Amino acid sequence: MNPTRLLVADDHALVRAGIRAFLERIPNIEVVAEASDGREVVELVAKQQPDIVLMDIAMPGLNGLEATRQIVETWPQARVIILSMHASEEYVWQALRAGARGYLLKGASLAELELALSSVVRGEIYLSPPLSQPAITEYVQRTGKDRAREEKLTARQREILSLIAEGKSTKQVALQLNISVKTVESHRTQIMQRLNIHDVAGLVRYAIKTGLVKIE
Numbered sequence: 001m002n003p004t005r006l007l008v009a010d011d012h013a014l015v016r017a018g019i020r021a022f023l024e025r026i027p028n029i030e031v032v033a034e035a036s037d038g039r040e041v042v043e044l045v046a047k048q049q050p051d052i053v054l055m056d057i058a059m060p061g062l063n064g065l066e067a068t069r070q071i072v073e074t075w076p077q078a079r080v081i082i083l084s085m086h087a088s089e090e091y092v093w094q095a096l097r098a099g100a101r102g103y104l105l106k107g108a109s110l111a112e113l114e115l116a117l118s119s120v121v122r123g124e125i126y127l128s129p130p131l132s133q134p135a136i137t138e139y140v141q142r143t144g145k146d147r148a149r150e151e152k153l154t155a156r157q158r159e160i161l162s163l164i165a166e167g168k169s170t171k172q173v174a175l176q177l178n179i180s181v182k183t184v185e186s187h188r189t190q191i192m193q194r195l196n197i198h199d200v201a202g203l204v205r206y207a208i209k210t211g212l213v214k215i216e
Contacts, residue, residue: 003030004121007048009041009064010056010083019054019083026114038062042070045078052120055100057084057091061176065098066162066212070155072099079120092127094210102126152194158212160187164200165207
């Protein structure tokens with residue numbers, strides 16, 4: 001039986017080392033790569049084609065939720081389990097909406113990590129027990145209003161919006177994404193039009209509400 005191939009994504013090297021040490025104690029698991037930010041995760045998924053991505057929800061540049069969206073859209077065979085210290089139903093709902101197949105609290109035991117991995121490999125959705133019922137209820141009860149608004153944005157526009165909400169200037173966004181300032185300005189105008197939000201403060205509130213950026 002071929003081992004389950006994993007990619008571990010977290011912006012803290014010590015956390016990645018700890019997770020890897022946990023994983024090495026689980027039979028039939030192989031860690032094929034590690035990533036420290038969302039863009040690196042997306043690039044490594046394309047190269048390594050892992051079965052599962054263990055994804056920190058809060059990473060610089062491209063956060064875990066947006067990286068999950070891009071992975072699910074492009075490589076649906078790679079299943080994402082979000083790792084987070086946040087036990088909020090809102091975070092769980094955002095993760096499910098992004099396409100994650102699991103949501104695991106960082107304080108989980110080795111036994112729970114193993115259970116989460118085996119559940120997701122079988123095609124099931126795994127949520128840490130304290131979160132399961134409230135999150136599922138919330139997910140079912142939500143209307144499609146926020147989803148419909150978010151789907152008006154392209155992947156590139158969501159990426160630019162997250163950078164703007166993180167406080168990056170137009171020039172900084174352009175440099176980070178290797179595009180022109182004019183292109184960034186054009187995207188920002190389109191984002192505002194599509195969301196019917198006409199100031200940067202409103203964009204920041206929207207990005208926080210929809211999980212594009214983390215709440216400090």
